[in-house]
Amino acid sequence: MTGSFEKAFQVQVKNPLNRAREAVFVLVPESELRRNQNAFNAQAFAVFDGATEIPSQYNGKDAENTGIALVLDQMAAGETKTLTIRYNSSGAIANNYPKRTQAELSKKVGGRWENRKYIGGDFQNIDSLRVPSELTDHSYYLRYEGPGWESDKVGYRFYLDWRNAVDAFGKTTPEMVLQKVGLDGYDSYHKQQDWGMDVLKVGKALGVGSLAIFDQGKAVRVEKTDSTYSKIPQNGPVYSSIQTDYYGWQLAGLKLNVQSQLSIHAGTRLTHHQLRITDGTPQNIATGLTKDKNANMVSDKGEAGKRFGYLATYGAQSLNTPPDNIGIAVLFDPADFIAFSDQDPLSHVVQLKPKNGRAHYYFLAAWEKEGIGIKTEQEFKDYLARTAEELANPVQVNVTR
Known part of the structure; x- marks a missing residue:
């Protein structure tokens, strides 16, 4: 006690x-x-x-x-x-x-900007960041290029620059590992380490669960904004979260203000992505998964009260050599479903309908080299079915005196 x-x-x-x-x-x-x-x-x-x-x-x-x-x-x-x-x-x-979740954001201090790259300096964890105008991909300013979050099952990061795409870290240990990622050779995590590795190919695709809008046959990530502000609201033992405010997100003739919250809890692979759109009304919110010829895709529209819908792939699609098997998925409330789309050449896409300026969905990654994890495609499908049912039937919480 x-x-x-x-x-x-x-x-x-x-x-x-x-x-x-x-x-x-x-x-x-x-x-x-x-x-x-x-x-x-x-x-x-x-x-x-x-x-x-x-x-x-x-x-x-x-x-x-x-x-x-x-x-x-x-x-x-x-x-x-x-x-x-x-x-x-x-x-x-x-x-x-015991710490079973973590969220962090780390930038360099003591150096200088030169041609949109940050020269010198040392990494320091921070609580929040107004993204500097100089920041682009491979600026060497942010450790592993953006915020990271993890549970005792899996880790994630997203690129806090014009890409704004979500990537996954496979873990071989339940211990918290993000605090040491990207310190040795900056991007050494692309090769397997004692804790695991960056397991997903992202490039210009949606990675796993990246925020986008579907426009003219493709998913457009948050590429152009007036400004972006990211912070760590919670970094706790059982729950951690990252909040990012995109001001003036420009695309398809729209200009949107969007607040994104990514959260994870102990014991799960799931990230919950909750969105508030405070200015502007997009026709859809899109998300999805990187297309990979080595991975099989499955989808389900879901059924209200019975199971969430999902879009998922499984196969030898990791960055490792040779590639390991990974299952990745996004899950959504069937009441929000608009359509699946395979038009985008880089990503499997699902379109969701915002309601009263709100939208949400979940995403996950499962690497075969987890300590106690999912080893086969059938195990992944079974796990996905259980997860979809649980999301549609959350536990009921009642406060009594």
């Missing part, structure tokens, strides 16, 4: 599926905390399942998932768990839980 607590309330978490599930993300929303527990103190609390303390954190700076976040490693079929949240009305306590 972290300490003694003077107050408590309970939260019921129900698994609506008639099967067990793993790595269950639970969010007790800020609105519920304030409605039911006016004296709740986010600086001094702990969550218990009976006598067992469950690692948790308070997401106070998150744009989308504010409240108490925790992960239940297992839930049985149809199970309802009653969790107890104990807290003090004042003061603070330190919960030193």
Whole structure:
């Protein structure tokens, strides 16, 4: 136990599926905390399942998932768990839980810009960055070229320049690894290291789950903006997130302001991409996957209340020599589905319909060389089917006094 607590309330978490599930993300929303527990103190609390303390954190700076976040490693079929949240009305306590997620952004300091490349200097982690006008691809200014995030299963990054594409890091260990990526030879992660490697070919394609709009037969990434600002709202033991604001995204005669939040929780390969469009109304939000001749593609429109839709590929499409098998996928609410498209020569694409300025989807990568991972195409398809069903049937969270 972290300490003694003077107050408590309970939260019921129900698994609506008639099967067990793993790595269950639970969010007790800020609105519920304030409605039911006016004296709740986010600086001094702990969550218990009976006598067992469950690692948790308070997401106070998150744009989308504010409240108490925790992960239940297992839930049985149809199970309802009653969790107890104990807290003090004042003061603070330190919960030193094992770190199972991470988000970071690292730039060079102490050097100088020269012809859009950054010369000299040393990397320093930062909380936020207004992207400098000099930044382009291979400027050697940002460590692994943009923000990174990871769970104990997989890591990701996206290029914080005109490319704005998402790439994946396969991991051979559940330990956090991003803090040492890109320090040895800058792009040494393109070769397998003791922790894993950059496993995906991206180029001008969508990589895995990159943000785009489908226009004139192709997916157009966020290439031209007035300015871009990125920050790390949460870097916690069970949940981490990255928020990026694109001001004046220009394409197809539109000029959009878009806020992107990428988040991951412990025990999962899934990244949740949540979007707010505050200025402008695009006809679609598109995302998708890099096309690779060595990978088989499958797709499903999904069915409301039963399973999310998905677009996925599996095959020997890694950067390794010879290539390893990787499964990559994007998953979406079937209510948002517009169409799949194979017109783009570089990417498999799905178009989604924004509603009231909002859109969201999930994406994932699964590398065959994970320590305990998915080794075959059939295992990947089975995992994808389970994940699609779980996303359509989230656990039900109810705060009680």
